[in-house]
Every structure is written in structure tokens, then in C-alpha cells.
Amino acid sequence: MTTKGRSLELFFVDGRPDGLLVAELFNWTGHVLLVPRTQIKQALVRAEASYTGIYILLGEQDGEPTAYIGETEDIGQRIRTHDSKKDWWTKAVFVTTADNKLNKAHVRFLEARSYERAASVGRVILDNAQIPQQPQVSEATIANMEGFLENLYMILPALGIDLFVESKRSSAAPEQAFTTSSLASTVQNASSVRFELLTPKHGLCAKARLEEGEFIVEKGSVVRSRWEGKGGRVTSYETLRKELDKTGVIVSAGSSAHFAADYAFKSPSAAAAIVNGRSSNGQKSWKLEGTNKTYKQWEAEQLLGTPEPQLEDA
Structure with a gap:
């Protein structure tokens, strides 16, 4: 199978390789923001922090790589809750669209499929108390969201995040x-x-x-x-x-x-x-x-x- 090359654009928000990082694929509406926990305050004042999307918390517990995958209609508000209740995570990924076009059904589907993929790969311990369930959505929505995830799973390994990488x-x-x-x-x-x-x-x-x-x-x-x-x-x-x-x-x-x-x-x-x-x-x-x-x-x-x-x- 021949695959076409893709162009990934990385923007180091504050000019530091270990700081806030925006990642986008050419001709894709998705928007990925990688956030070190030490810079969570700076991240939450950005416009995309108030958007509908999914988020991934990454860190370790008892020496085991751990992740939490969630969805929300306001990422910033949800992250503030996790900041006070979960002390193990060291970085977060905000996944939205540049024009905030995802709705509640979209992100519930993205959350459920991402949890399923991460659980199947088995690289991390998932800290979710409950297994996310897929919502009832149209065939067109499923096709669109699966395409969205295909692009997301291409971007994240380039950022050193491999919980969805199936070897x-x-x-x-x-x-x-x-x-x-x-x-x-x-x-x-x-x-x-x-x-x-x-x-x-x-x-x-x-x-x-x-x-x-x-x-x-x-x-x-x-x-x-x-x-x-x-x-x-x-x-x-x-x-x-x-x-x-x-x-x-x-x-x-x-x-x-x-x-x-x-x-x-x-x-x-x-x-x-x-x-x-x-x-x-x-x-x-x-x-x-x-x-x-x-x-x-x-x-x-x-x-x-x-x-x-x-x-x-x-």
C-alpha cells in the first residue's frame, strides 16, 4: 500500500522546545496543544482552552505510565478540576478544532474510540474510573470522526506521545x-x-x-x-x-x-x-x-x- 506524505506544522508558542507546543496538519481542521503542567496557567488563557474537545492527561503512578482521556465542552474548566483532584499527571494534550466546530456527540465519540484504542494497545494504565461509551451518531459522523482520529494518531507520536501506537x-x-x-x-x-x-x-x-x-x-x-x-x-x-x-x-x-x-x-x-x-x-x-x-x-x-x-x- 502506498501512502501519501503529510505536512505537519509545529509552533513553539514561547520559543522553548519543552514549552507550549501547537501541532497542526495541513488541510486538517484539528488543533493540538501540548501543555506541560508547569505551564497550565498560560495554556488556560488561550482561546482553544474554552473550546469543546477531548483532552489527555499523561504522567506516572507507582512507576507505571498513566493516562486519562476525557471530553468536555470547556476544556479549561475541566482541567482546573483535574488540577486539584489528580496529582500524578505532568503534561496534557488539548484536542480541538481551530474554529470550535466539534459538538458534544463528536467529542463523546472521540473520547470513547480513543479510550478503546489506548486500552487495546496497552502501553499505559488508564485512570478513567468508567469506560467511556460511544454515543448514537450517524454514519457520516462516524466516518468524519474516524478520519479526525486517523490524523490525531499521526500527530501525537511526532510529539513523543505513543499511547495510541499499535506495534x-x-x-x-x-x-x-x-x-x-x-x-x-x-x-x-x-x-x-x-x-x-x-x-x-x-x-x-x-x-x-x-x-x-x-x-x-x-x-x-x-x-x-x-x-x-x-x-x-x-x-x-x-x-x-x-x-x-x-x-x-x-x-x-x-x-x-x-x-x-x-x-x-x-x-x-x-x-x-x-x-x-x-x-x-x-x-x-x-x-x-x-x-x-x-x-x-x-x-x-x-x-x-x-x-x-x-x-x-x-
């Missing part, structure tokens, strides 16, 4: 776990390149595919049963492994573990670290399926085949 992918591998003695056959995707990571000493056998820029470890891949990395510092990979265990992406059974779903990683090294249970150089660990060619060697071949850019005459 699970549709499975392209058979359900049974792979074995090192006999690799299970897989469904070949013509648009992807396939790699494998084998560590017979520990009984590890993982398969992955590079598809549309994503490095996807496939369902059934056998990995280390737990994180084995050394050192006192907790790494981002160790934290990710705990998240995958908690959300059921990786399932342990005795001395072994396997992926229960396809999962997209940001790099081959991140994928290799999770498979091996320690920091690993994925450029060397992953090999082109059925060969001894490393990912690094394969990548170098692709770059050699890339035409040199043609410079225009002055």
Missing part, C-alpha cells in the same frame, strides 16, 4: 512456534524481505520481515524466556521486553518464550535485543533467510544499487 501487525506466519532443527514454512509476502536469527545454543529461532520500512518479528518466533542483560542500568530494551511480556505479545512457557503476535520494531537491533534477551547488534545478528548474508551486508548491497543523485547544472 502489533497482522500475522504473516503460521501459528506454531519455529524450531531450530526444522524451520517452519511461512507465508511469503511478495512485497517484503525476510530475515532469520538463529541461536541454537539457547534454542532461539526468530523470523522477521522488512515491510514498508518496518522490521517485523513474526508470530511464533522463539526467544529468550527472560531478559539476561548485565549491568545495573535499566535499558530501553529491557523496559520494552517487560512491556511485551505484560501485554501478551511475548508468552513464556517454562524455559522458553515465543511471540504470540507479529510485532514491528524500530530497528533490527531492537528486535535482536528482544530475541536474545540482551543488547545485540541486529545488523550482524539477523541474516537473509536461507543464506549466511547479514542484514548489514544485504543493506550495503541495496545502497550500492541506488542511483547517484543527479545534480542540476547551475
Whole structure:
């Protein structure tokens, strides 16, 4: 599937990278304001703070990433209530439209669908006391609001907010776990390149595919049963492994573990670290399926085949 590029405009309200931040997509009516809690007073005097919209509170409780998703016809008024009753959040996101065209039914739908998405992804603990329910709205409204959310979910990761980012992918591998003695056959995707990571000493056998820029470890891949990395510092990979265990992406059974779903990683090294249970150089660990060619060697071949850019005459 070919996707079109989009243009995202960021405006640092007070000229600071860690201050108030406005984010908007070209040709989209939505308006996103990222607010550090330390600047909540400055945010609440802005016009959009009185608009109808949804808001997301973000922070931690007992060391766990936590979020609250709400809707209101006056964001500022609702935030003032949360400021006195909830002490765990450190930043907030106000989601409105530039012309304040959202109504109560719109934001109730956006709240319910956003809560559903965040709960499904499982990256955060949701602090909502009750599960938001979708209102009865027309087909046209549903289509419009789903389109609105599609744009919102594109913007938020660019702001470092990933509670809606779904890294699970549709499975392209058979359900049974792979074995090192006999690799299970897989469904070949013509648009992807396939790699494998084998560590017979520990009984590890993982398969992955590079598809549309994503490095996807496939369902059934056998990995280390737990994180084995050394050192006192907790790494981002160790934290990710705990998240995958908690959300059921990786399932342990005795001395072994396997992926229960396809999962997209940001790099081959991140994928290799999770498979091996320690920091690993994925450029060397992953090999082109059925060969001894490393990912690094394969990548170098692709770059050699890339035409040199043609410079225009002055």
C-alpha cells in the first residue's frame, strides 16, 4: 500500500522546545496543544482552552505510565478540576478544532474510540474510573470522526506521545512456534524481505520481515524466556521486553518464550535485543533467510544499487 506524505506544522508558542507546543496538519481542521503542567496557567488563557474537545492527561503512578482521556465542552474548566483532584499527571494534550466546530456527540465519540484504542494497545494504565461509551451518531459522523482520529494518531507520536501506537501487525506466519532443527514454512509476502536469527545454543529461532520500512518479528518466533542483560542500568530494551511480556505479545512457557503476535520494531537491533534477551547488534545478528548474508551486508548491497543523485547544472 502506498501512502501519501503529510505536512505537519509545529509552533513553539514561547520559543522553548519543552514549552507550549501547537501541532497542526495541513488541510486538517484539528488543533493540538501540548501543555506541560508547569505551564497550565498560560495554556488556560488561550482561546482553544474554552473550546469543546477531548483532552489527555499523561504522567506516572507507582512507576507505571498513566493516562486519562476525557471530553468536555470547556476544556479549561475541566482541567482546573483535574488540577486539584489528580496529582500524578505532568503534561496534557488539548484536542480541538481551530474554529470550535466539534459538538458534544463528536467529542463523546472521540473520547470513547480513543479510550478503546489506548486500552487495546496497552502501553499505559488508564485512570478513567468508567469506560467511556460511544454515543448514537450517524454514519457520516462516524466516518468524519474516524478520519479526525486517523490524523490525531499521526500527530501525537511526532510529539513523543505513543499511547495510541499499535506495534502489533497482522500475522504473516503460521501459528506454531519455529524450531531450530526444522524451520517452519511461512507465508511469503511478495512485497517484503525476510530475515532469520538463529541461536541454537539457547534454542532461539526468530523470523522477521522488512515491510514498508518496518522490521517485523513474526508470530511464533522463539526467544529468550527472560531478559539476561548485565549491568545495573535499566535499558530501553529491557523496559520494552517487560512491556511485551505484560501485554501478551511475548508468552513464556517454562524455559522458553515465543511471540504470540507479529510485532514491528524500530530497528533490527531492537528486535535482536528482544530475541536474545540482551543488547545485540541486529545488523550482524539477523541474516537473509536461507543464506549466511547479514542484514548489514544485504543493506550495503541495496545502497550500492541506488542511483547517484543527479545534480542540476547551475
